[in-house]
Amino acid sequence: MARQFFVGGNFKMNPNTRKQKEALVEVLNKAQLDSATEVVIAPPSIYLISLKEILRKDIQVAAQNCYFKESGAFTGEISPGQLVDAGIPYVILGHSERRTLFHETSEVVAQKTKAALAASLKVILCIGETLEQREGNQTAEVCQEQLKAVVGVLTEADWSKIVIAYEPVWAIGTGKVATSAQAQAAHADIRSYLSKAVSPAVASATRVIYGGSVTATNCSELATQSDVDGFLVGGASLKPEFVNIINAAK
Numbered sequence: 001m002a003r004q005f006f007v008g009g010n011f012k013m014n015p016n017t018r019k020q021k022e023a024l025v026e027v028l029n030k031a032q033l034d035s036a037t038e039v040v041i042a043p044p045s046i047y048l049i050s051l052k053e054i055l056r057k058d059i060q061v062a063a064q065n066c067y068f069k070e071s072g073a074f075t076g077e078i079s080p081g082q083l084v085d086a087g088i089p090y091v092i093l094g095h096s097e098r099r100t101l102f103h104e105t106s107e108v109v110a111q112k113t114k115a116a117l118a119a120s121l122k123v124i125l126c127i128g129e130t131l132e133q134r135e136g137n138q139t140a141e142v143c144q145e146q147l148k149a150v151v152g153v154l155t156e157a158d159w160s161k162i163v164i165a166y167e168p169v170w171a172i173g174t175g176k177v178a179t180s181a182q183a184q185a186a187h188a189d190i191r192s193y194l195s196k197a198v199s200p201a202v203a204s205a206t207r208v209i210y211g212g213s214v215t216a217t218n219c220s221e222l223a224t225q226s227d228v229d230g231f232l233v234g235g236a237s238l239k240p241e242f243v244n245i246i247n248a249a250k
């Protein structure tokens with residue numbers, strides 16, 4: 001079965017005002033979007049509910065993070081159940097900025113993934129290697145290590161609720177995009193690992209999307225690769241060109 005193309009917009013800690021948030025939504029609400037593509041945008045948590053209320057209904061909303069506990073004394077955190085209660089269907093977990101700046105280990109990401117799925121959220125699970133690791137030919141190994149922690153805590157059925165975002169750290173926000181051959185090779189390795197570690201059926205059904213300096217200029221070529229099932233877009237998701245990226249499906 002063909003995998004549905006998926007485009008996510010990760011706004012990160014942007015925009016700075018509610019007015020700017022409304023302007024971003026207005027561009028998307030007026031745009032002609034490929035109805036065959038699943039589109040999800042992830043604003044900062046303070047805007048999740050208000051943005052969802054004004055956003056067209058064929059675009060879904062994701063949180064950029066959540067905790068693995070349901071409630072309690074965890075200052076500053078949001079639980080998976082709270083997101084579900086607010087009508088938010090997706091959460092991004094394991095983004096490299098969370099792993100690097102906020103010291104989230106693969107084990108913590110796995111715990112969060114398990115808790116999110118248990119609360120019936122869907123997860124955009126980010127993995128990817130640093131420049132040093134790529135130069136040391138460790139790309140496949142690093143991605144496998146990051147996935148392994150998650151594989152260990154999920155059932156085979158859980159994978160239907162997961163989109164894997166391969167985001168090489170050296171390409172994030174740097175303007176240095178992976179070549180389509182580099183993206184294809186990494187995605188094929190991820191699929192082959194899933195086939196061995198979970199099942200061939202999960203490997204062939206799971207969407208593996210690419211993230212890291214995706215723009216309207218480079219998205220079309222990346223989208224032609226057989227194992228690239230869409231994109232997770234940061235900087236360019238805050239610009240009108242996001243519409244072109246959404247419409248980049250092969």
Ligand code: G2H
Pocket residue numbers: 010167171172173174211212213214232233234235236
């Ligand atoms: C990678 C990506 C979005 P950008 O972090 O997840 O950001 O497109 O700005 O590199």
